Amino acid sequence: MRIRIIRAVLCLAGWWCDAAAASASDAAYATAPELLLFDEAVVTAASKHPQLVSEAPSSVTIITQDDIRRFGYRTLAEALQSVPGFYGSYDRNYDYVGVRGFLRPGDYNDRILLLVNGHTYNNDIYQQAHLGNDFGIDLEAVERIEVIPGPGSALYGGNAMFAVINVITATGTELPGIRPLVETGSFGRKRGQVTAGRQFGEQADLFASGSVLDLDGQHSLYYPEYDSPETHNGSAIDADAQRVLKLYVRGRYGEWALQGGANRYEKHLPTGVYDTTFNDPRTKTVDERWFSELAYTRDVSPSVSLAGRAFYDGMRYDGTYIYGSGEDETKNKDTADSHWVGGELRAAWYAPYDNQVTVGTEYTYHPAADQGNFDIGGDTYLDEDHSFSTIGVYAQDEWQVVPTLALVGGVRYDRFYDRLDRFSPRAAAVWSPTEQTRIKLLYGSAFRPPNQQEQYYAYDAEGIANLANSDLKSEVIDTYEVALEHQLPRGARARASFYHYEINDLIEQTEVPPPNDSVVSAVQYQNSASARANGVELQLRVPLPRSASLHSAYAFQDAQAAGGARLSNSPKHLGTLGLLLPLPAEIDAGLEVRVVGPRRTRSGERVDTAVVPNLTLNRHTPIRGLDVSASVYNFLNQSYSDPVGSEFLQEKIEQDCITFRVQVMYAF
Amino acid sequence: MRFERTCVAATLAVGVMMWAAVTAAAIAPTVAIVKSSSVGPFEEATSTIVDALRKKPPEPELLVFDLKGSSEGAAAILTQVRQADPRLIVTVGSLATSVVLHEKWSVPIVFSMVLFPEMSGFVPTAERALTGSSLDIPPERSLELLRRLLPAAKRIGVLYNPTETGRVVEKIRAAAAKAGLQLEAKVVEQSADAVSALEQLMANVDVVWALADSHVFTPQTTPALILSTLRQRIPLFGLSPGQVRSGALLALSCDYADIGRQTAEQVQRILAGTNAAEVPVTVPRKLLLSLNLRSADHLGVRVDAGLVGEAAEVIR
Numbered sequence: 014m015r016i017r018i019i020r021a022v023l024c025l026a027g028w029w030c031d032a033a034a035a036s037a038s039d040a041a042y043a044t045a046p047e048l049l050l051f052d053e054a055v056v057t058a059a060s061k062h063p064q065l066v067s068e069a070p071s072s073v074t075i076i077t078q079d080d081i082r083r084f085g086y087r088t089l090a091e092a093l094q095s096v097p098g099f100y101g102s103y104d105r106n107y108d109y110v111g112v113r114g115f116l117r118p119g120d121y122n123d124r125i126l127l128l129v130n131g132h133t134y135n136n137d138i139y140q141q142a143h144l145g146n147d148f149g150i151d152l153e154a155v156e157r158i159e160v161i162p163g164p165g166s167a168l169y170g171g172n173a174m175f176a177v178i179n180v181i182t183a184t185g186t187e188l189p190g191i192r193p194l195v196e197t198g199s200f201g202r203k204r205g206q207v208t209a210g211r212q213f214g215e216q217a218d219l220f221a222s223g224s225v226l227d228l229d230g231q232h233s234l235y236y237p238e239y240d241s242p243e244t245h246n247g248s249a250i251d252a253d254a255q256r257v258l259k260l261y262v263r264g265r266y267g268e269w270a271l272q273g274g275a276n277r278y279e280k281h282l283p284t285g286v287y288d289t290t291f292n293d294p295r296t297k298t299v300d301e302r303w304f305s306e307l308a309y310t311r312d313v314s315p316s317v318s319l320a321g322r323a324f325y326d327g328m329r330y331d332g333t334y335i336y337g338s339g340e341d342e343t344k345n346k347d348t349a350d351s352h353w354v355g356g357e358l359r360a361a362w363y364a365p366y367d368n369q370v371t372v373g374t375e376y377t378y379h380p381a382a383d384q385g386n387f388d389i390g391g392d393t394y395l396d397e398d399h400s401f402s403t404i405g406v407y408a409q410d411e412w413q414v415v416p417t418l419a420l421v422g423g424v425r426y427d428r429f430y431d432r433l434d435r436f437s438p439r440a441a442a443v444w445s446p447t448e449q450t451r452i453k454l455l456y457g458s459a460f461r462p463p464n465q466q467e468q469y470y471a472y473d474a475e476g477i478a479n480l481a482n483s484d485l486k487s488e489v490i491d492t493y494e495v496a497l498e499h500q501l502p503r504g505a506r507a508r509a510s511f512y513h514y515e516i517n518d519l520i521e522q523t524e525v526p527p528p529n530d531s532v533v534s535a536v537q538y539q540n541s542a543s544a545r546a547n548g549v550e551l552q553l554r555v556p557l558p559r560s561a562s563l564h565s566a567y568a569f570q571d572a573q574a575a576g577g578a579r580l581s582n583s584p585k586h587l588g589t590l591g592l593l594l595p596l597p598a599e600i601d602a603g604l605e606v607r608v609v610g611p612r613r614t615r616s617g618e619r620v621d622t623a624v625v626p627n628l629t630l631n632r633h634t635p636i637r638g639l640d641v642s643a644s645v646y647n648f649l650n651q652s653y654s655d656p657v658g659s660e661f662l663q664e665k666i667e668q669d670c671i672t673f674r675v676q677v678m679y680a681f
Numbered sequence: 682m683r684f685e686r687t688c689v690a691a692t693l694a695v696g697v698m699m700w701a702a703v704t705a706a707a708i709a710p711t712v713a714i715v716k717s718s719s720v721g722p723f724e725e726a727t728s729t730i731v732d733a734l735r736k737k738p739p740e741p742e743l744l745v746f747d748l749k750g751s752s753e754g755a756a757a758i759l760t761q762v763r764q765a766d767p768r769l770i771v772t773v774g775s776l777a778t779s780v781v782l783h784e785k786w787s788v789p790i791v792f793s794m795v796l797f798p799e800m801s802g803f804v805p806t807a808e809r810a811l812t813g814s815s816l817d818i819p820p821e822r823s824l825e826l827l828r829r830l831l832p833a834a835k836r837i838g839v840l841y842n843p844t845e846t847g848r849v850v851e852k853i854r855a856a857a858a859k860a861g862l863q864l865e866a867k868v869v870e871q872s873a874d875a876v877s878a879l880e881q882l883m884a885n886v887d888v889v890w891a892l893a894d895s896h897v898f899t900p901q902t903t904p905a906l907i908l909s910t911l912r913q914r915i916p917l918f919g920l921s922p923g924q925v926r927s928g929a930l931l932a933l934s935c936d937y938a939d940i941g942r943q944t945a946e947q948v949q950r951i952l953a954g955t956n957a958a959e960v961p962v963t964v965p966r967k968l969l970l971s972l973n974l975r976s977a978d979h980l981g982v983r984v985d986a987g988l989v990g991e992a993a994e995v996i997r
Binding site for chain 2: 046047048049051212214367413445449599601631633639640
């Protein structure tokens with residue numbers, strides 16, 4: 014009964030509905046009519062079913078569409094940096110997000126699990142979570158982002174080492190009508206985007222979103238490491254452009270749900286990465302990602318519901334790297350191409366004695382994960398094609414022992430590549446010692462299996478060799494956390510988390526003895542490292558009158574490699590301050606200041622503290638349906654840099670100075 | 682001699698303190714609070730009740746029980762309540778009130794956070810002393826707001842089920858007539874008929890007023906009802922800020938902490954000796970306005986800046 018009432022609340026909030034829930038909830042209304050009036054925040058990804066954020070066995074943060082719009086977030090990476098313990102890094106190719114002091118060079122966000130309405134969005138060759146403009150869904154089409162920090166492998170399997178991020182898209186019911194948008198901004202930014210939504214009776218709705226972004230990028234970028242006459246005195250001219258196409262569709266008919274999308278992200282690289290010819294704008298990467306999923310949910314009895322989904326996914330990466338010039342010029346292609354199919358079956362049982370049991374199994378088959386590297390008209394260095402499958406089985410029980418105490422226990426077994434087995438346990442206790450306070454004791458183990466690149470990307474060129482390693486094991490993290498959540502007067506909420514984690518068998522590129530005389534230097538991915546960290550995260554959210562609100566977060570994180578050395582690109586201090594404030598003339602202001610403490614580059618050089626203030630103004634114009642939005646990013650024009658990996662000659666890459674963006678939206 | 686006087690004085694002082702302590706213990710009443718579940722608004726009201734009662738003497742001994750949203754296990758909780766021998770029982774939410782009133786009590790009962798208490802039968806009788814703080818927003822206040830926002834609207838439409846909100850509709854009808862407005866009420870027997878009933882209703886009204894009626898608003902119908910009003914460009918006076926975020930033009934909601942304060946004041950009056958029958962059931966005194974200016978634009982409704990300034994939440 015308790016669970017049913019909670020489900021009623023969730024449905025009323027408009028966040029989760031299914032046909033059977035209605036019949037369950039009807040009973041609740043009779044004895045709780047006031048539930049019709051309450052709006053409670055809900056998270057679905059913490060336990061693979063909707064639950065109140067305060068009851069989730071994790072320190073959940075929800076980023077709403079309202080936050081996205083009012084703070085002017087352009088990418089997932091920007092939005093995530095408002096979460097305690099999250100920070101960003103950009104190397105002018107991809108956006109990276111570090112969590113709890115951990116962001117390794119060459120890490121393609123593969124220690125974060127990215128979901129779209131529960132569908133895994135990390136690709137299969139690099140396990141990359143696309144968090145920048147390479148993410149395939151426009152933020153205008155996002156209803157909310159659920160951020161669940163900590164290990165999530167007990168439910169989700171691989172990659173959920175530091176966080177599970179679930180992007181919930183809008184539906185045709187939530188965003189009806191046609192809403193076009195045009196956008197311009199610094200560095201020749203031109204973007205057009207449109208969403209269309211429609212509900213068909215009570216049973217069906219359809220939603221679609223698509224966009225085109227054309228960004229010239231910075232006209233001139235100066236890198237002192239290349240400051241010589243042979244390399245254009247360190248200036249890369251017109252080599253920073255990007256072009257992005259996105260399409261996403263979501264529909265529902267009764268108990269059936271369908272979603273799918275495709276996107277293409279083309280980015281020119283101005284940095285001379287991988288020793289390419291500096292200041293040649295033809296060096297670029299193109300990433301494509303597509304997916305489709307059909308899901309079905311049915312309550313087979315008042316206490317048992319079943320859910321199933323089947324999906325088809327794909328990815329393609331095409332890198333063009335220019336080496337030399339004139340007659341010595343070589344155009345190198347680095348490619349990856351894969352597609353995969355899979356499915357998941359899940360059952361939820363509202364068992365006696367206030368237990369909620371979730372069991373499920375997940376399977377994926379990858380027929381051809383292809384990686385290649387060759388010179389156009391020349392040598393082929395890499396042509397690897399592997400098929401593989403993954404299977405996972407999981408079970409979790411949430412037991413409300415007494416009204417003030419809930420216990421959660423779960424475990425998942427995964428098998429990867431027909432050789433790697435992993436059990437990932439999870440345990441949590443959620444205790445409410447007072448009406449306003451929740452204390453959560455959390456433990457979880459999570460893992461990341463070696464990706465295809467780490468296992469099979471092997472080449473031998475000009476005396477330099479990258480050796481394959483098909484014996485790599487999974488990385489494993491064990492995290493212990495105590496979270497304290499307290500509800501203050503007037504809806505304000507405070508949260509403190511204290512955590513400790515240890516990572517073993519960390520996969521790192523390691524120098525190894527050359528395999529033969531023709532090789533001068535050789536590297537190989539090995540399970541050669543470990544790391545540990547202790548940290549504290551503090552968060553305060555204060556709603557203020559008239560839609561104003563204040564949020565602030567501070568994180569202290571002490572992440573160390575084995576032997577006690579501080580990790581590179583790992584700030585000890587992070588801070589965020591955000592203020593949403595209505596101004597006169599019906600202008601709505603969103604101010605956010607992010608502070609990232611000093612970091613070290615890969616060779617130990619200090620990168621100074623970054624203070625990045627962003628301001629967004631939104632105005633609802635007198636013309637019906639017409640809205641305008643203007644954002645200024647880094648409006649104090651602070652100069653700051655992000656550390657980068659060893660594929661760069663640079664130790665750090667300077668980030669954008671002050672930039673702006675203007676949007677005009679119209680709703681039919 | 683001085684020593685003897687000191688001893689006598691000390692003995693007297695200790696005696697006075699012991700007497701005071703014993704007397705205080707004897708008069709410290711026990712108040713049992715039974716809440717329906719731990720959803721946020723109930724938590725907020727309960728914590729405010731507890732804080733307010735602790736601040737003002739005589740500070741009662743407070744025992745809080747949580748039904749966790751279920752009447753299963755209520756018997757055991759009520760046994761504990763009886764064993765505590767409370768001077769007064771506070772119930773938070775309809776479920777807790779219903780469960781507690783199902784049994785006979787010789788002590789006053791003060792309900793809090795209850796919607797439509799009269800229709801639920803939560804009324805005082807000769808056998809039970811009952812009062813409380815309801816969530817019922819007086820229709821006059823809602824109508825006044827409607828007239829400010831939509832001065833041209835003369836015909837108000839509501840969907841309702843007679844067994845659930847029939848008496849509420851009659852109250853609204855009377856208030857509307859007093860304000861020179863016409864109420865068009867359409868019966869919904871089952872939730873499956875709600876959307877078609879709304880479409881028929883919208884042909885004859887200038888604004889739709891959402892009533893908290895579970896035969897009308899269900900998880901399936903709520904989005905469709907909001908969407909229908911937007912399609913037909915008929916303003917919807919919603920139930921909650923969440924509905925306003927989803928497209929309703931406006932909603933009035935309660936300050937749950939203030940409801941808790943109202944309850945605490947009633948409890949304090951009764952503990953101070955006032956007969957519970959003389960303590961009137963209250964309605965919310967502090968209301969929070971939510972406005973959706975996007976919907977206003979879509980509907981062609983001009984919202985004056987003064988009203989926007991009064992709103993607790995504005996969707997732009």
